Amino acid sequence: MGLFKEGGEHQIQDLGNDQYNLTISIPADESGRMARECPSQECSPGYFKVTPGTGVIGGQALAYCPYCRHEAEPSDFATQEQIRYAKDMALREAHKGVNDMVRNTFGLGSSGRKKLGGGFLSMEISYKPGSLPYVHRPFEDEVRRDVICPHCTLDQTVFGLATWCADCGEDIFMTHIEAELAVTRLMLEDVERRQDQLGKRVAAKDLENCLEDVVSIYEAAIRAIVRRAMIIRGDSSELIETTFKKLGNAFQNIDRTQKELNSLFGKNALNEDVLEKLKSAFEKRHPITHNLGVIDRKYMERTKELEQEGREIRLSAEEISQALFDAKTAISDIYEKLIKGYSGQDFA
Ligand SMILES: [Zn+2]
Numbered sequence: 043m044g045l046f047k048e049g050g051e052h053q054i055q056d057l058g059n060d061q062y063n064l065t066i067s068i069p070a071d072e073s074g075r076m077a078r079e080c081p082s083q084e085c086s087p088g089y090f091k092v093t094p095g096t097g098v099i100g101g102q103a104l105a106y107c108p109y110c111r112h113e114a115e116p117s118d119f120a121t122q123e124q125i126r127y128a129k130d131m132a133l134r135e136a137h138k139g140v141n142d143m144v145r146n147t148f149g150l151g152s153s154g155r156k157k158l159g160g161g162f163l164s165m166e167i168s169y170k171p172g173s174l175p176y177v178h179r180p181f182e183d184e185v186r187r188d189v190i191c192p193h194c195t196l197d198q199t200v201f202g203l204a205t206w207c208a209d210c211g212e213d214i215f216m217t218h219i220e221a222e223l224a225v226t227r228l229m230l231e232d233v234e235r236r237q238d239q240l241g242k243r244v245a246a247k248d249l250e251n252c253l254e255d256v257v258s259i260y261e262a263a264i265r266a267i268v269r270r271a272m273i274i275r276g277d278s279s280e281l282i283e284t285t286f287k288k289l290g291n292a293f294q295n296i297d298r299t300q301k302e303l304n305s306l307f308g309k310n311a312l313n314e315d316v317l318e319k320l321k322s323a324f325e326k327r328h329p330i331t332h333n334l335g336v337i338d339r340k341y342m343e344r345t346k347e348l349e350q351e352g353r354e355i356r357l358s359a360e361e362i363s364q365a366l367f368d369a370k371t372a373i374s375d376i377y378e379k380l381i382k383g384y385s386g387q388d389f390a
């Protein structure tokens with residue numbers, strides 16, 4: 043009689059020599075997603091989720107990290123928390139085995155009691171099994187950035203901006219960008235309803251926040267593209283770090299984006315038409331973020347200039363909607379220019 047009983051919920055197999063094989067299924071989160079962790083130590087954030095049953099189905103030999111494209115067997119992407127859970131479950135099973143062993147050794151029935159002897163001598167052995175250790179379900183941070191791979195339909199969740207599909211390893215960077223912009227678009231479409239319900243001031247704030255989001259997504263996207271382009275051409279990690287320190291928040295500004303990309307890669311990555319349109323939208327954000335929405339003298343002067351040039355100064359939903367569209371065009375142009383020609387396989 044061994045420590046584990048064969049079969050059962052964990053499909054236990056006795057491999058001999060006190061070796062057992064247990065299959066522990068990892069519970070999914072409430073939306074059916076399962077956490078995964080990149081086995082590479084250098085990878086950041088290295089954490090993501092996939093939805094079992096979507097994407098590559100049956101006999102998947104390799105899975106990929108969405109951030110660094112590390113490739114390994116799907117089981118190598120177990121999170122620390124899942125390994126902890128599996129160990130606890132195995133321990134719990136062993137605990138059951140120990141309880142059974144004690145019972146069998148002494149021939150105790152399910153009552154856990156046995157009367158020995160009789161006549162002159164009678165004794166009773168009882169064994170009270172220890173309560174089984176409680177196993178916590180794996181705890182995972184709540185992150186929700188869901189995207190469905192257009193190539194293999196894997197439904198996956200990532201932190202920040204990822205590049206690769208976790209199942210098929212295809213480049214899905216633009217799909218991630220579109221998903222981010224779509225969230226802002228949804229918020230923008232809700233502004234009118236919120237204005238009716240909560241008033242003009244809230245609606246004005248909503249518009250400001252939406253514009254702020256467009257700028258943030260644009261900046262994050264350009265930073266990710268520049269980093270990847272520098273890695274592809276073989277720049278050292280020191281050079282990449284010092285470059286990024288120098289860049290600061292350059293990509294919150296359209297003119298500076300053009301200037302910096304030109305000095306880094308020797309080409310004007312933004313086309314003039316998109317550049318002009320985005321510039322005027324991005325400019326309207328300055329008084330908002332830097333002065334708590336209180337318009338200062340400098341802004342008034344700038345505003346007069348704009349008015350004299352016959353340009354609208356008020357922030358409108360249409361304008362932000364246009365900025366969302368233009369930001370996507372700009373990001374995909376820059377992506378084409380700086381990354382084009384490099385397939386996923388060339389990127390280590
Ligand atoms: Zn990774």
Ligand SMILES: [Zn+2]
Nearest residue numbers: 191194207210
């Ligand atoms: Zn895919």
